[in-house]
Amino acid sequence: MKSVLGVVLAASAVMGAGAGASAGAVGPEVGVGLEAGVGPEVGVEADLAHHGHVSLWDGRVGVWLVSENHGPSDLSQATVRLAFSEPMAGGQELPTACLWSSDRVVSCRTGELRAAGGVGELALDLRTAGLPDELTVEITTAWRDGAAADRNPGNDRHRVLVLATGDPYVF
Template sequence: MRVMHRAMMVVSSAAVAVVMGAGSGSGVEAPGAGVGQGSEQRPAEADVAHHGHVSLRGGRLAVRLSTGNHGPSDLAGATARIAFSEPLAVGQTLPVGCLWGGNQVVYCQAGALRADGRESEFLLDLRTVGDPAEVSMDIATVWNGGAVDLNPDNDKHHVLVPATGDLYIY
């Protein structure tokens, strides 16, 4: 229950950051911010993208998640939600920047993402409950600092992962 509470706090914090928007302490500057008197601030424009691969063998999921920003604006960060169709074993350690959102969900928060800059990467080594024949995985951006995403299709993926040990690229 404590892990679920922490996840809710992170999601709530993300929602507050989105409401605050660009130019209000979020670390994201809107294009043209502060130019001229009375000019309206617009949200930054960016293109968050998630790519990587996943494999499943013997109840072990190996996930590589890379989050990048194709621009045009820099971002203070982005948070990805990875949801699995099967429950994951309790007591597993996640990399720094990731936290549990229940027994089938992991959130990973990338740090600052420059426009067309280096990607943030997470390597997850997870165990499922039991030994499923397949697992599906859904990845989506749940927070990007309030930026307008110019291409939202590349930050949402649905991957079917048969228990073959093969890498499935997304």
């Protein structure tokens, strides 16, 4: 099981059609779109959902994440935030669609998510700074490009307790 999971987690991020955006950019630039009358259209709605699993073993954390848009509006991209209760080891490279926000937080672009079927996938294989027996991962949508509303925010916010057993904890 661990070897299959390791192969899956070692895969690079597959980020949908929106992956052509600039590397490392995970959200709007500061100050852009804040002028009066500029910004998301009133009434634009996208229902983002994040699902997958997290595993912890021998000081390694594996995350496999699928982001979906249940509509009704398309999104050119969104940002998902993964916050870990334990610090990660320094010097680790992330997929080009992701960046370190701190030693405990990774933020990643989803790529384009079309309404009712747009899917972005992400696989991370990270080293923890120590050898924790457990950790918590919080998965949230940090930004939705052009969408002012998500009437079902519960499916894009998860808190997962992961024990160092190597087992996948599903969210």
